[in-house]
Amino acid sequence: MKLFQFFNPKRNKFSYKCPCCGQVYDEMPLCFGGEYPDYYFSVPPEERATRIELTESLCVVDEEHFFHRGRITIPIHDHSEDLIFNVWTSISKENFAIRNSMWNDPERVHNKPYFGWLQTLVPTYGNTLNLKTQAREQEIGLIPSIEIIEENHPLTLDQRNGISLVTATKKVEAILREYHNPDN
Numbered sequence: 001m002k003l004f005q006f007f008n009p010k011r012n013k014f015s016y017k018c019p020c021c022g023q024v025y026d027e028m029p030l031c032f033g034g035e036y037p038d039y040y041f042s043v044p045p046e047e048r049a050t051r052i053e054l055t056e057s058l059c060v061v062d063e064e065h066f067f068h069r070g071r072i073t074i075p076i077h078d079h080s081e082d083l084i085f086n087v088w089t090s091i092s093k094e095n096f097a098i099r100n101s102m103w104n105d106p107e108r109v110h111n112k113p114y115f116g117w118l119q120t121l122v123p124t125y126g127n128t129l130n131l132k133t134q135a136r137e138q139e140i141g142l143i144p145s146i147e148i149i150e151e152n153h154p155l156t157l158d159q160r161n162g163i164s165l166v167t168a169t170k171k172v173e174a175i176l177r178e179y180h181n182p183d184n
C-alpha cells in the first residue's frame with residue numbers, strides 16, 4: 001500500500017505529497033525530532049548562552065541538569081522502515097560522566113541502560129514530558145536507543161507492539177499538518 005504516494009514522472013519514481021499543502025518529498029517522512037530538551041526552554045533566552053552547554057547530542061544546564069539525545073523506534077508492521085523520533089531525556093550526572101568517558105569505546109554497548117525522564121513532546125502522543133525511559137548505548141556514531149518504560153502509556157505500547165502502516169500514515173499526516181501550519 002502506498003498511501004499518499006504518487007508517480008512523479010520528472011523523477012521517474014514514486015514520491016510522497018503532503019496532504020495538507022502539497023509539498024513533495026522523495027518518500028513519506030518517517031523521522032522526526034526535537035532540537036532541545038524541554039528544560040532548555042525554562043531558561044530565559046538571554047541567559048541561555050551563559051547557563052547552557054549544548055552540543056548536537058548533549059546538553060547541560062547550570063552544570064547540574066544533564067540531558068542527552070536518543071532515538072525512539074516504533075516498528076511499522078507492514079512496512080520496511082520504522083517510525084523514528086529523535087528525543088531528549090534527562091540522565092544522571094554519574095551516567096553522563098560514563099557516557100562521555102566511553103564516547104569512543106565500542107564496549108559501551110554492554111553498559112547497563114541509563115534511566116531518564118523524557119524531555120521531548122512526541123507528536124501525536126499527547127503530553128509525553130517526564131515519561132520514564134531507559135537509554136541503551138549503541139555502536140560508535142549512533143545515539144542511544146530510548147525505551148519508554150512508563151506503564152500502559154500509548155507510546156510504551158506502540159513501541160512494544162508496533163503500529164500498522166495506516167496508523168503510521170495518519171500520525172505522519174498529523175505531524176506534517178502541525179509543522180506546516182504552526183499558527184493553527
Ligand SMILES: [Zn+2]
Nearest residue numbers: 018020021180
Ligand atoms: Zn503540508
